[in-house]
Amino acid sequence: MSLKDIKVKIKSVNRTRKVTKAMEAVSAVKMRKSQIRALSGRPYVSSALSILERLSPSLKKVSHPLTQSREVSKAALVVVTSDKGLCGALNGAVLKEASKVAKNYALPKEDIQVYAFGKKAGEYFEREGYTLHQRFDNVSDEVSIEDYSHISESLVEGFMLGAFDRVDVVYTTFRSTFEQKAVSHQVLPLSMDSFQAMVKTFVSEDTFLTEREHYTPPAFYTVEPSPEGVLKTLIPKLVSVIVLHALLESKASEHSARMVAMKNASDKSRDLSKSLTRTFNKARQAVITREVSEIVGGIEAMAVD
Amino acid sequence: MKVTIARAHENLFSGEAESLTLPLSEGVATILPHHEPFVSTLSAGKVTVRSAEGEKVFDVESGVLEVSNNQATVIL
Known part of the structure; x- marks a missing residue:
């Protein structure tokens, strides 16, 4: 030269x-903000889980349409990615996990409906030939309440009407600034196990969770007005909180991953x-x-x- | 009594409180320390928490209350 x-x-x-x-x-500034937001959502999820956990003995006999599993002939997949690139392996990992989940259904592609949150997910699933039920942009740094309630309502409605028999969500869980992991959870039919698996992805230093561990549920609860009534209020809330949680965690992960990628660059x-x-x-x-x-x-x- | 009131995207209240008044589906009720294990749903109205620092009021539309082990959890 x-x-x-x-x-x-x-x-x-x-x-x-x-x-x-x-x-x-x-990204560093955005990361800090979105991390705080993601962490502030965790107490809610943990409380919801503990209510469900403690109630489960008394609620065993009661069932709710959203918790009943049936044979899967149609499925829905919610995939959360970012809109922009330059954030390392983040989106790649989510899409890889999502295709794995989609393959596990063992259904023809037209029977899998994809809710793509973020441009990258939309582009990928369109290219792969899946039915895109709906696509959302993930540009804003704040998770909008409208978007997530819209998704969760549409999921609950679709499940009740039988448009799909199973719903999974794939997103990135935020562990620390340097560690994010693509994970998938079953949303509907709602089960204790999948909810517990989600809470397990939380950082273990979370004070709220450690406080909770040394606790044995009381043998008997007074339930008002009726177990069915409680479930009717609680379960739709749980569905929407899973969706919200996925969006918040993905946002925090995205900014963290981008900051690290840019620092490396x-x-x-x-x-x-x-x-x-x-x-x-x-x-x-x-x-x-x-x-x-x-x-x-x-x-x-x-x-x- | 330890009280936690959480909305999906924010934690509204978390800490010690003397009493908690909420609009339950069967009517307005006040939860005092050492209440028996109790689960109920909330209807629209106002939730009031009285603690050493004073009163705090939150508007609610719906929610679930769970009381056990001298600990009340409200998710909205």
């Missing part, structure tokens, strides 16, 4: 670094620019050395005469 080429390359690497650094800073470009500068200096020194030796050679040639 000539001196000029190297110089151009150094400049372009530095420019890239400026962009990635800015994105890193922006900035670090890498710093290294690259350093090594390019070294090459540049070496090349410049080589030119100077050659010129000096030419001059010295010339003087010596003249001195002989």
